[in-house]
Amino acid sequence: MATAKKFSYNSGSGKPLADLSRRQFIKFCGCVAAALGMPASMAPKIARAIEQGGRLPVVWLSFQGCTGCTESLLRSTHPTLEKLIFEIISLEYHETLNAGAGIQAEAALKETLNRDAGRFVLVAEGAIPLADKGVYVRINEQAGVDLLNEVAPKALAVIAIGSCASWGGIPSAGPNPTGAKSVGSILEGRPVVNIPGCPPNPYNFLSTVLYFATFGKLPELDAHNRPKFAYGRLIHENCERRPHFDAGRFAKAFGDDGHRKGFCLYKLGCKGPETFANCQVVKFGDVEASPISIGHPCFGCTESGVGFEKPMFQRADIQRFTPPAFYPHVFEPRGEGVTPLTAALGGVAFGGAIGAGYALTNRLFKATDGKEGADKPKGGGAHEDE
Amino acid sequence: MRMNRRGFLQTLAIGGGALSAPSFANARQDKALSPGALGLLYDATKCVGCQACVIACKEVNGMPPEFSDPDHLWDAPLGLSASTRNVIALYKEGGRHSFVRQSCMHCVDPACVSACPVKALTKEPKTGVVHYDAGTCIGCRYCMVACPFNVPKFEWGSAYGKIVKCQLCDHLLAKGEKPGCSSACPTGAIQFGGVQKLLQEAHARLKAAPGAYYPKVYGEKEGGGTQVIFLSALPFEKLGLPDLPDVSSATLSETIMHTTYKGFGMPIFLFALFAFIARRNLQKGKEE
The missing domain is CATH 3.40.50.700 (NADH:ubiquinone oxidoreductase-like, 20kDa subunit)
Structure with missing residues (x-):
C-alpha cells in the first residue's frame, strides 16, 4: 500500500x-x-x-x-x-x-x-x-x-x-x-x-x-x-430454522433424528420466540455461527426475565403467533362428531325422557280414572295398575 | 255458528286472494352497486399461500390468535371465527391445487343487512362496506343464518357476544389507507380498489390469458353481485364459493315477507283462521 x-x-x-x-x-x-x-x-x-x-x-x-x-x-x-x-x-x-x-x-x-x-x-x-x-x-x-x-x-x-x-x-x-x-x-x-x-x-x-x-x-x-x-426483532423472526417451526418439524431430544437434521429447537426450550436480538443476522465470531446454528437452543441472554431466570429447557412464551406452513381445507370439518361419551349421554337423556313421559302419562290417566270412574277406560297403564 | 265445508273453502279463498293480490306490487328489485363502491379482487392464480394477509388482518384489527394444535404453537384458524376475519384455505385434487381466501364478500345486496331486525348491520351508502354496530346488535344471529357465504361469526365464548366479520378495514379506509390484507399481499393477489375498476381489471385478465382462468368472474352477478370478486383457475364451487342465482336472497325473502305482511294481511288472515278453528271446536264440545 x-x-x-x-x-x-x-x-x-x-x-x-x-x-x-x-x-x-x-x-x-x-x-x-x-x-x-x-x-x-x-x-x-x-x-x-x-x-x-x-x-x-x-x-x-x-x-x-x-x-x-x-x-x-x-x-x-x-x-x-x-x-x-x-x-x-x-x-x-x-x-x-x-x-x-x-x-x-x-x-x-x-x-x-x-x-x-x-x-x-x-x-x-x-x-x-x-x-x-x-x-x-x-x-x-x-x-x-x-x-x-x-x-x-x-x-x-x-x-x-x-x-x-x-x-x-x-x-x-x-x-x-x-x-x-x-x-x-x-x-x-x-x-x-x-x-x-x-x-x-x-x-x-x-x-x-x-x-x-x-x-x-x-x-x-x-x-x-x-x-x-x-434489538428490534425477535430471534425467531430471523432464524434459519424458522421454516422447520412453521412446518412443525421439531428436535425433541438432543441427538435425536430431528436434532441431527437441523430441525427447530423450540421444543428443547429455545427462547428465540421471546428474545429480541439480531444474533441470527449478524452472527458471532465472524464465522456465520450462533448458538442456534450449532444446535443449542437460544437461552434468551438479551432479554430481562428470560436469560438466567427461566429454566434453560423450559418452553418459551411465544410473543407473536403466526400461521403455520399448512392450511385449512376449503370444507373444513368442525367439531369432533359423535363420540362414545356423547352418544351414551344422549342415550341416557333420551331414555330418561321416554321413561318420565311414560310415568307421567300413567299418573295422568290414573288421576282421570279416579275422578270420572272406571267406566271410561283410556290408558293401558291404568288397567295394569288395577 | 257452524261453518260447512263450502264456507270454510270460501274463507280460505278470500284470505289467499287478499294475500296474493298485492304481491306483484311489492316485488323488490336487487339493490344496485354504488358508483363509489370499494372492494377487493382476489386472484387465486396469484396467491402463493403465504398467509401474510391473515397476519396483517389480525394485526390491524387487534384479533387474538386461534389455536388448532395441542401445543398452541401457531395462529392456525380452521376457518372464519370470532377471532379470524380472513383465512386462506387450500383445495387439493390430484396434482392440482388452489388457495382461496375466505372473508366477507360485501354483497351488493346483502342478505345479512336484510335479515337484521335492528339495523345493527348496515351497508355504507357510498363505499358499500357492510358495517356491524355492536351497540345496536341484540345477538339474534339471524345474519349468520341469512349469509349465503357463512361469513358472520359469533363470539360464543363471551357472555355478551358480538358478531365478527370483515369490515374492509373501514377504520383504515377513513385514514386513507388500504385494508390490511391487500397492503400485506406480496404478490398482488388481493387487490383493493373501486369495484367497477376491479371488474374491468378482472375481465382484462380473463381476456389476456383465457387458458389460465376458469372463464368467469365470481361475484359479478352471483347473489346479486358482491364487492369482493374472485378469479380462479378451478371451478368456483370447488373452492367453496356457492353457485348462487343472479337474484339476491334478500330480494326473494323481502318480496315474500313484504307481500304477506302488506296491510297486516298475514296476521289478520292467521287470526281469522285460528278464531274459526277455535270456534268450531267450541261448538263441537257444546254439542257433545
Whole structure:
C-alpha cells in the first residue's frame, strides 16, 4: 500500500497514531453502515465524522462481570481491536487493556475526567452491587457504585454493555446476594444505551458508537433502551430454522433424528420466540455461527426475565403467533362428531325422557280414572295398575 | 255458528286472494352497486399461500390468535371465527391445487343487512362496506343464518357476544389507507380498489390469458353481485364459493315477507283462521 494515501487522526490526548489506508478506512465505514441498516452512501459521512471529529475518547469501567464483553470485543475482526482503539476511538481507560497499572492507570482516568469532561463516552461493563454499601466491587479503594456515580455525570453518553450492565444479568439472578442492579437503574434520569447479550455482539456496540460519532445523537431505542437496529426483532423472526417451526418439524431430544437434521429447537426450550436480538443476522465470531446454528437452543441472554431466570429447557412464551406452513381445507370439518361419551349421554337423556313421559302419562290417566270412574277406560297403564 | 265445508273453502279463498293480490306490487328489485363502491379482487392464480394477509388482518384489527394444535404453537384458524376475519384455505385434487381466501364478500345486496331486525348491520351508502354496530346488535344471529357465504361469526365464548366479520378495514379506509390484507399481499393477489375498476381489471385478465382462468368472474352477478370478486383457475364451487342465482336472497325473502305482511294481511288472515278453528271446536264440545 505504498501508493495509498495515508491518513492520520489526532486524538484528544495528542498521542501518536497509527496509519490506515483510505481504502481500508472507507471499507470499515461501509461495514458499520451496513450493520446499522443504512445505505452504502452513508459510509463517506461516517468517514467524515471520524476524520473531522477526531477520535472519540472512551472510558471503559468494569464492574460485576466476567469480562466476557471485553473478550467479545477483542475478537472482532472488522475492525480489529488495535484499529479500533488506536485509529477510531481513543480508549483512555480500560482495566483489561490499560498499558499502565495501579497508580499510573488511575492517574490516566483522573486525567481523562478532567481533560475530556463532557465529551467522552462511558462504557460500563458488569452489574453494580448495592448490598452492604457496594463492597462487592471495589476498585482503587472505591465502591463500584461510587465510581460510577463519579464518572457518569461527566460523560457525554453512557453505554451499558452486556446483560449484567443492561439489566443485571447473572449477578442479579436469584437470590442476588450482592444486590446487583443494572447501570441504567443507578443512573436514573439520564439515558443509558443498553447493549445486552452474554456476551453482546461487538458489532452492535461498534455500530452504536459510530452512529453516535456520526450523527451526534443516540440511535433509536426500544422500551428497554436497546438500539432498535439490533434489538428490534425477535430471534425467531430471523432464524434459519424458522421454516422447520412453521412446518412443525421439531428436535425433541438432543441427538435425536430431528436434532441431527437441523430441525427447530423450540421444543428443547429455545427462547428465540421471546428474545429480541439480531444474533441470527449478524452472527458471532465472524464465522456465520450462533448458538442456534450449532444446535443449542437460544437461552434468551438479551432479554430481562428470560436469560438466567427461566429454566434453560423450559418452553418459551411465544410473543407473536403466526400461521403455520399448512392450511385449512376449503370444507373444513368442525367439531369432533359423535363420540362414545356423547352418544351414551344422549342415550341416557333420551331414555330418561321416554321413561318420565311414560310415568307421567300413567299418573295422568290414573288421576282421570279416579275422578270420572272406571267406566271410561283410556290408558293401558291404568288397567295394569288395577 | 257452524261453518260447512263450502264456507270454510270460501274463507280460505278470500284470505289467499287478499294475500296474493298485492304481491306483484311489492316485488323488490336487487339493490344496485354504488358508483363509489370499494372492494377487493382476489386472484387465486396469484396467491402463493403465504398467509401474510391473515397476519396483517389480525394485526390491524387487534384479533387474538386461534389455536388448532395441542401445543398452541401457531395462529392456525380452521376457518372464519370470532377471532379470524380472513383465512386462506387450500383445495387439493390430484396434482392440482388452489388457495382461496375466505372473508366477507360485501354483497351488493346483502342478505345479512336484510335479515337484521335492528339495523345493527348496515351497508355504507357510498363505499358499500357492510358495517356491524355492536351497540345496536341484540345477538339474534339471524345474519349468520341469512349469509349465503357463512361469513358472520359469533363470539360464543363471551357472555355478551358480538358478531365478527370483515369490515374492509373501514377504520383504515377513513385514514386513507388500504385494508390490511391487500397492503400485506406480496404478490398482488388481493387487490383493493373501486369495484367497477376491479371488474374491468378482472375481465382484462380473463381476456389476456383465457387458458389460465376458469372463464368467469365470481361475484359479478352471483347473489346479486358482491364487492369482493374472485378469479380462479378451478371451478368456483370447488373452492367453496356457492353457485348462487343472479337474484339476491334478500330480494326473494323481502318480496315474500313484504307481500304477506302488506296491510297486516298475514296476521289478520292467521287470526281469522285460528278464531274459526277455535270456534268450531267450541261448538263441537257444546254439542257433545
